[in-house]
Amino acid sequence: MNSESRRDLLFNVLMNGAAPLVAILIAFAIGGIVITSLGTNPFAFFSRMFSLNFGSMRGVSQMIYRATPYFFTAMSLSFAFKAGLFNIGAEGQMFIGGLALAWVGFTFTWLPFPILFVLCLVAGFLGGALWGAIPGYLKVKRGAHEVITTIMMNFIAIAMVQYLVQNHFMNPDWGIPHTPTVAKGAYAPSLDKIIPWFPTGTRANIMFLVAIILAGLTLVLLRRTKLGYEIRATGLNPNSAEYAGIDISSRTVMTMAISGGFAGMATANFILGPGSHYFLKSEYGGIGFSGIAVGLLGRNNPLGIILAAILFGFLENGALGVQLYFPNVPRQIVEIMQAIILIVLVIVLELARKFLQRLQKRG
Amino acid sequence: MDIFTISTLLATIRMAVPISLAALGGLFSESTGVINIALEGIILMGAFAGTIITNATGSPLLGIIMAVVAGTGMALIHAIASVTFKANHIISGVALNLFATGVTFFLALVLTGGSQVSVESTLPKFLGISPIIFVTIAIFFLSGFFLYRTRLGLRMRATGEHMAAVDSVGISVTKMRYLGVLISGALAGLGGGYLAIEQANFFTKGMSAGRGFIGLASMIFGKWTPWGAAGAASLFGFSQALQFRISIPFVPDEFLQMLPYLITIFVLVGAVGRATPPAEDGNHFLKEG
Numbered sequence: 001m002n003s004e005s006r007r008d009l010l011f012n013v014l015m016n017g018a019a020p021l022v023a024i025l026i027a028f029a030i031g032g033i034v035i036t037s038l039g040t041n042p043f044a045f046f047s048r049m050f051s052l053n054f055g056s057m058r059g060v061s062q063m064i065y066r067a068t069p070y071f072f073t074a075m076s077l078s079f080a081f082k083a084g085l086f087n088i089g090a091e092g093q094m095f096i097g098g099l100a101l102a103w104v105g106f107t108f109t110w111l112p113f114p115i116l117f118v119l120c121l122v123a124g125f126l127g128g129a130l131w132g133a134i135p136g137y138l139k140v141k142r143g144a145h146e147v148i149t150t151i152m153m154n155f156i157a158i159a160m161v162q163y164l165v166q167n168h169f170m171n172p173d174w175g176i177p178h179t180p181t182v183a184k185g186a187y188a189p190s191l192d193k194i195i196p197w198f199p200t201g202t203r204a205n206i207m208f209l210v211a212i213i214l215a216g217l218t219l220v221l222l223r224r225t226k227l228g229y230e231i232r233a234t235g236l237n238p239n240s241a242e243y244a245g246i247d248i249s250s251r252t253v254m255t256m257a258i259s260g261g262f263a264g265m266a267t268a269n270f271i272l273g274p275g276s277h278y279f280l281k282s283e284y285g286g287i288g289f290s291g292i293a294v295g296l297l298g299r300n301n302p303l304g305i306i307l308a309a310i311l312f313g314f315l316e317n318g319a320l321g322v323q324l325y326f327p328n329v330p331r332q333i334v335e336i337m338q339a340i341i342l343i344v345l346v347i348v349l350e351l352a353r354k355f356l357q358r359l360q361k362r363g
Numbered sequence: 364m365d366i367f368t369i370s371t372l373l374a375t376i377r378m379a380v381p382i383s384l385a386a387l388g389g390l391f392s393e394s395t396g397v398i399n400i401a402l403e404g405i406i407l408m409g410a411f412a413g414t415i416i417t418n419a420t421g422s423p424l425l426g427i428i429m430a431v432v433a434g435t436g437m438a439l440i441h442a443i444a445s446v447t448f449k450a451n452h453i454i455s456g457v458a459l460n461l462f463a464t465g466v467t468f469f470l471a472l473v474l475t476g477g478s479q480v481s482v483e484s485t486l487p488k489f490l491g492i493s494p495i496i497f498v499t500i501a502i503f504f505l506s507g508f509f510l511y512r513t514r515l516g517l518r519m520r521a522t523g524e525h526m527a528a529v530d531s532v533g534i535s536v537t538k539m540r541y542l543g544v545l546i547s548g549a550l551a552g553l554g555g556g557y558l559a560i561e562q563a564n565f566f567t568k569g570m571s572a573g574r575g576f577i578g579l580a581s582m583i584f585g586k587w588t589p590w591g592a593a594g595a596a597s598l599f600g601f602s603q604a605l606q607f608r609i610s611i612p613f614v615p616d617e618f619l620q621m622l623p624y625l626i627t628i629f630v631l632v633g634a635v636g637r638a639t640p641p642a643e644d645g646n647h648f649l650k651e652g
Contacts, residue, residue, distance in 0.1 A: 152580075155621070156625060163615050289461060336469055339464075342457070
């Protein structure tokens with residue numbers, strides 16, 4: 001092994017392996033301290049969380065069910081990153097896409113599976129893509145920075161979805177405004193129908209596989225197609241990309257649209273998967289924002305994102321279950337831990353980068 | 364329909380206070396070249412700390428002071444991450460916003476058992492107006508003077524325009540940037556304290572509701588000047604004040620709720636191109652050798 005490839009290996013191990021792990025460990029340590037201060041044994045807390053997730057196949061599938069939406073919103077962030085764009089609008093794109101896919105599901109009820117199911121996914125993608133393309137367009141046409149416009153689009157989406165559900169698509173059965181249920185043809189099959197290891201009645205569903213397939217397709221798109229090359233070139237250096245004849249404006253809008261499309265499919269897991277089968281806004285809040293943390297923790301790499309999404313699924317599923325055993329610890333403890341992971345990660349990454357640079361200078 | 368009344372004017376000013384303080388905070392931070400989108404979380408943290416301390420001590424003044432302290436503390440984390448460790452300013456800001464959302468909700472549950480906490484006492488009003496409004500106006504006068512007329516203020520702004528030049532004359536870029544970020548945290552924290560203690564009289568999870576981001580948009584609309592930012596913040600304050608004052612037939616409430624955010628986008632679309640941010644915005648200072 002020559003020194004260059006050794007350096008690459010070291011870079012990979014430190015930046016993509018050690019740094020995220022250190023961030024996760026520190027977050028668990030801080031979480032543990034907080035839990036201790038509430039008078040609960042953190043080891044009992046976390047080991048209960050572990051056994052709730054990994055103690056049975058039911059736990060594992062529940063964890064996957066919780067992890068799946070993060071996978072989509074994290075891919076949304078990472079895809080935009082490839083073109084050097086910071087899409088913080090996954091939250092809004094997720095709401096618009098979610099309502100779009102629910103609408104198709106409860107409107108075209110006569111269509112059979114899998115036609116309706118696929119149409120729902122397409123609708124979710126298009127809804128999110130539209131909501132993502134708008135900030136992209138405003139950036140290239142008017143120079144409005146996407147960080148602020150995507151955040152504003154989140155608030156607009158939330159108000160818009162609330163208006164649409166309450167005034168046009170309300171299911172009057174019970175209290176909290178939600179849409180009618182989608183037709184059977186839109187149901188996402190649960191994983192036990194595909195993979196025999198999963199217990200019957202699991203809520204983990206085909207959307208997890210859809211996410212993995214999409215991640216694979218994205219890799220092919222980015223690495224093997226002209227469009228992917230142009231998107232990456234735009235991200236690496238927009239000036240030289242433009243000089244090389246790439247239409248960076250159209251690539252920017254397209255990247256934001258695809259990125260938004262991924263986010264738009266995030267709630268299919270809940271709406272089409274086993275469960276309630278309707279769009280209920282309050283159930284999805286925060287998944288778009290957490291996707292930012294998942295994408296960065298996964299180092300914008302599909303495999304890393306799967307692992308990071310599963311970690312977030314682990315935390316969320318664990319937090320929901322562990323409440324029965326430790327009711328004095330609010331489950332928002334995991335939200336704090338997720339944020340700490342991200343803060344520590346950015347610091348550890350810079351330390352690792354500095355260390356590698358020093359190493360490189362020494363030769 | 365009569366919307367241009369004294370009471371609308373007062374409501375506009377009340378609504379504009381947290382936004383304008385966030386805008387001024389963003390201005391201080393960006394004048395040294397550090398982008399601070401953590402302002403949103405800082406407002407939330409200030410609102411929470413202010414509420415809890417006001418209720419615990421019975422003193423809204425202490426509450427306001429703690430809001431400023433909490434905001435400065437959050438800003439310190441942002442400065443450590445983005446100045447000392449040279450992390451991407453936006454990522455650090457996003458992380459802090461997530462942190463503030465989680466931590467305030469968590470602590471509200473642990474300390475009070477609910478996600479909404481009412482504030483038990485407010486500052487004595489002067490002519491029916493919260494004294495923080497006068498404080499805010501004074502802060503704007505002082506900031507204008509400080510940034511354009513004092514040595515330290517000019518040095519901070521120079522840091523935002525050309526770090527290497529500032530460094531070459533022996534001024535610490537790091538110190539200037541820390542100062543800018545910490546002041547921004549103190550101001551946004553004050554805005555948060557005002558929001559909970561004086562304006563809403565309660566804390567509730569996520570109550571910042573985009574005010575930090577709208578503050579940043581005000582800063583941009585105001586072309587990175589204190590009075591421009593104040594003017595833009597007043598426009599947003601007006602649009603929020605309208606929400607509670609008018610109900611137009613056939614226009615759903617949700618559309619009025621969208622108004623501040625829509626205006627923000629229109630402002631960004633219209634204002635950028637005519638205004639220039641500090642040249643070093645978002646850059647890291649990498650010393651040679």
